[in-house]
Amino acid sequence: MTIDWNEVWHTTMERHLASKHIGKDDLYWSSRERVEQFNERIKKNDWAKGRRIMQSMDISSESRVLDIGAGPGTLVIPLSRVVSHVTAIEPAPYMIEFLQGNIADENVENVDYIQKTWEEVDTDADLEGSYDVVIASYSLGMYDIRSALKKMVDISTGYVYLLWFSGLTSWDELYLKAWPRVHGNEYVPGPKVNLLYNVLYDLGIYPNMEVTKMEMEMTYGSVGEAVDDLADRFVARDEASRSRLSTFLAEVMRKTEGSYVLDVYQWSTMLWWHRDNIGGCGIH
Numbered sequence: 001m002t003i004d005w006n007e008v009w010h011t012t013m014e015r016h017l018a019s020k021h022i023g024k025d026d027l028y029w030s031s032r033e034r035v036e037q038f039n040e041r042i043k044k045n046d047w048a049k050g051r052r053i054m055q056s057m058d059i060s061s062e063s064r065v066l067d068i069g070a071g072p073g074t075l076v077i078p079l080s081r082v083v084s085h086v087t088a089i090e091p092a093p094y095m096i097e098f099l100q101g102n103i104a105d106e107n108v109e110n111v112d113y114i115q116k117t118w119e120e121v122d123t124d125a126d127l128e129g130s131y132d133v134v135i136a137s138y139s140l141g142m143y144d145i146r147s148a149l150k151k152m153v154d155i156s157t158g159y160v161y162l163l164w165f166s167g168l169t170s171w172d173e174l175y176l177k178a179w180p181r182v183h184g185n186e187y188v189p190g191p192k193v194n195l196l197y198n199v200l201y202d203l204g205i206y207p208n209m210e211v212t213k214m215e216m217e218m219t220y221g222s223v224g225e226a227v228d229d230l231a232d233r234f235v236a237r238d239e240a241s242r243s244r245l246s247t248f249l250a251e252v253m254r255k256t257e258g259s260y261v262l263d264v265y266q267w268s269t270m271l272w273w274h275r276d277n278i279g280g281c282g283i284h
């Protein structure tokens with residue numbers, strides 16, 4: 001039996017978003033406050049997150065890099081200090097706003113950006129030639145992942161790097177418990193790296209993989225403070241669902257002296273390959 005992994009990805013993504021009561025264009029990033037908080041985290045310790053990810057990449061001062069779903073510039077800013085040029089693709093208006101601000105603050109001159117989804121980008125009309133390195137870091141919110149990946153392969157003369165989630169994240173674990181109580185329906189986790197691997201495999205791409213675990217504590221002074229911060233994430237939009245979320249969070253947060261803590265973790269995988277190492281005949 002042949003399984004169409006692209007279809008499985010698509011269906012899982014659709015069921016995931018439907019269970020969360022959000023549309024594809026209404027992801028989390030439609031809140032300016034959330035994007036601002038994300039931007040602050042990303043800029044911490046001189047762009048530590050992007051600098052850490054970059055360490056695993058084969059880049060040089062000659063590299064032309066395409067960063068798909070660049071956000072506020074997580075990789076764009078640290079990459080711009082090392083490579084010759086970076087093109088950022090980013091559809092979310094607030095992300096673009098912070099990306100523009102960061103480009104200006106850092107006096108970066110070798111970066112351009114296109115405000116579109118990757119699916120909307122016309123590689124002939126919108127981009128100037130090919131790229132040595134193509135990156136999509138936690139930005140694979142795409143239904144037709146097969147076409148999106150083929151487009152990345154076509155535009156890359158060297159490496160493609162993808163970062164995505166392995167296994168359930170701590171947020172998935174929390175939502176699985178919270179959704180029936182807060183929203184009255186089951187939560188369906190989004191597609192993970194196993195499906196991505198299978199889609200790539202069927203394209204004749206056998207990627208290298210590196211797995212890391214990220215752990216973080218989110219600390220709040222009160223349950224109310226946690227609800228204010230997390231209501232958006234838990235899609236608690238009215239008073240009744242905020243109140244149910246409050247009861248839920250009071251139960252699951254770890255209580256320490258004077259504060260409430262959520263232990264957040266996720267397993268992430270970096271998948272990468274070089275154009276010369278694409279086997280089989282799946283890609284064309």
Ligand SMILES: C[S@@+](CC[C@H](N)C(=O)[O-])C[C@H]1O[C@@H](n2cnc3c(N)ncnc32)[C@H](O)[C@@H]1O
Binds near residue numbers: 068072091138141142
């Ligand atoms: C979690 S953020 C990651 C930002 C950054 N790459 C990082 O690693 O920190 C996901 C980003 O992907 C963008 N994104 C989501 N779907 C996309 C698509 N179809 N094409 C391009 N970007 C997309 C979102 O707007 C958001 O800025």
